[in-house]
Amino acid sequence: MKLVALAVSLNLRTYLRLQSTSSGEVRINLPNIDTFLSWEITALQPLLAGCKAEQGALKELDADLLKRLREFTGISDDSTDTRSMAVLAFLYMYLAVFADSLASITLSVWSELPTGAGLGSSAAYNVCLSAALLSAKGTISSPLTPQQESARWSKEEMELINRWAFMGEKIIHGNPSGVDNAVGTWGGFLRYHAGNITPLSWVPILRILLTNTKVPRSTKVLVSGVKDKINKFPSVMKPVLESVSAVSCTCEQTLTEMAAQGPSAEHYDILEELIDINQHHLNVMGVGHSSLDTLCRVTLAKGLHSKLTGAGGGGCGITLLRPETDTSVIQSTVEELKACGFDCWETSIGAPGIQQHSSAALSHDILKILNSY
Ligand SMILES: Nc1ncnc2c1ncn2[C@@H]1O[C@H](COP(=O)(O)OP(=O)(O)OP(=O)(O)O)[C@@H](O)[C@H]1O
Numbered sequence: 001m002k003l004v005a006l007a008v009s010l011n012l013r014t015y016l017r018l019q020s021t022s023s024g025e026v027r028i029n030l031p032n033i034d035t036f037l038s039w040e041i042t043a044l045q046p047l048l049a050g051c052k053a054e055q056g057a058l059k060e061l062d063a064d065l066l067k068r069l070r071e072f073t074g075i076s077d078d079s080t081d082t083r084s085m086a087v088l089a090f091l092y093m094y095l096a097v098f099a100d101s102l103a104s105i106t107l108s109v110w111s112e113l114p115t116g117a118g119l120g121s122s123a124a125y126n127v128c129l130s131a132a133l134l135s136a137k138g139t140i141s142s143p144l145t146p147q148q149e150s151a152r153w154s155k156e157e158m159e160l161i162n163r164w165a166f167m168g169e170k171i172i173h174g175n176p177s178g179v180d181n182a183v184g185t186w187g188g189f190l191r192y193h194a195g196n197i198t199p200l201s202w203v204p205i206l207r208i209l210l211t212n213t214k215v216p217r218s219t220k221v222l223v224s225g226v227k228d229k230i231n232k233f234p235s236v237m238k239p240v241l242e243s244v245s246a247v248s249c250t251c252e253q254t255l256t257e258m259a260a261q262g263p264s265a266e267h268y269d270i271l272e273e274l275i276d277i278n279q280h281h282l283n284v285m286g287v288g289h290s291s292l293d294t295l296c297r298v299t300l301a302k303g304l305h306s307k308l309t310g311a312g313g314g315g316c317g318i319t320l321l322r323p324e325t326d327t328s329v330i331q332s333t334v335e336e337l338k339a340c341g342f343d344c345w346e347t348s349i350g351a352p353g354i355q356q357h358s359s360a361a362l363s364h365d366i367l368k369i370l371n372s373y
């Protein structure tokens with residue numbers, strides 16, 4: 001089955017600072033998840049015994065290294081605990097990238113994205129880890145020149161960043177498609193088809209409301225639930241997946257037309273209807289949640305259409321805003337959603353992917369957080 005999916009970046013960013021130290025330790029500060037840990041390099045070194053120095057095409061995880069790492073950290077195979085997953089992804093990438101000589105470094109990561117809410121926070125985290133570790137190791141360059149505030153890596157370097165980030169996603173997700181890390185790496189809009197990811201450069205910018213139901217969920221658990229359902233009822237689920245794919249294709253067609261001809265009311269009507277259809281699909285696939293039903297109901301009463309994002313099961317949803325949607329309607333919708341206990345804010349979709357920044361490019365608040373460890 002060759003399915004098509006569309007993915008788009010949000011303008012919420014994850015920041016990472018990496019410092020070389022002489023402490024003989026590797027340290028990670030993850031203030032979003034209240035995790036501050038360090039390990040003696042001499043304690044980590046034995047984990048690399050017999051480790052494949054060559055990471056090959058970086059398609060598969062080094063299962064032996066991961067197994068030793070799980071034993072070392074006491075993190076079981078079925079754990080989905082937030083801190084455990086973040087630590088495992090970090091230590092795995094650190095050990096695999098620095099396999100021939102473990103460096104003494106401190107990393108601090110801070111994200112504007114809510115963690116584990118369906119907005120690809122794991123991918124943003126993994127893309128930052130990947131880029132920082134590969135740059136520190138010298139596998140890829142540090143593209144920022146002293147005159148610049150921000151710089152991007154070359155296409156080849158970004159491909160490598162993306163492949164390593166995918167390894168982190170495999171640890172956190174189980175069986176990820178690679179779409180989230182590709183969005184984090186490249187930014188913008190992407191089309192996923194048969195394992196190929198192609199950036200779309202000609203789509204319009206869409207205004208949305210982003211709602212966090214704050215219902216916790218794990219992408220890994222949800223994705224494996226969908227897989228179980230497909231295995232259990234293949235003849236029932238296959239047409240559903242094909243229909244989801246057709247929604248993606250129709251959506252892409254509509255977005256292309258909107259970019260070429262300028263957006264019209266009819267285009268927005270189509271997008272709204274596709275959003276509703278897709279939300280029903282996702283419910284059939286078992287990734288809905290009563291909190292997401294509430295989001296859809298509250299917004300529809302205001303004439304607005306919503307669907308879940310990410311793996312569903314709670315987490316976040318998006319609501320399409322039309323150009324003519326009145327500010328008063330947006331305000332009253334936000335208020336009503338907040339009254340449901342949700343977080344809600346207006347934003348847009350389509351933003352750059354991974355970049356290297358000078359401290360001058362960062363806000364005072366972000367610098368304060370990253371520099372406090
Ligand atoms: N800022 C962060 N600091 C540390 N770890 C993070 C951070 N953001 C995400 N993570 C890691 O990613 C995990 C969340 O991954 P998960 O894939 O379940 O959710 P998501 O990526 O936010 O949503 P989805 O994949 O459905 O879009 C967390 O449990 C944590 O291990």
Ligand SMILES: C[C@@](O)(CCO)CC(=O)[O-]
Binds near residue numbers: 118223310
């Ligand atoms: C739900 C899923 O799209 C991830 C969402 O962040 C699954 C995947 O692409 O692997």
Ligand SMILES: [Mg+2]
Binds near residue numbers: 121123219
């Ligand atoms: Mg994720």
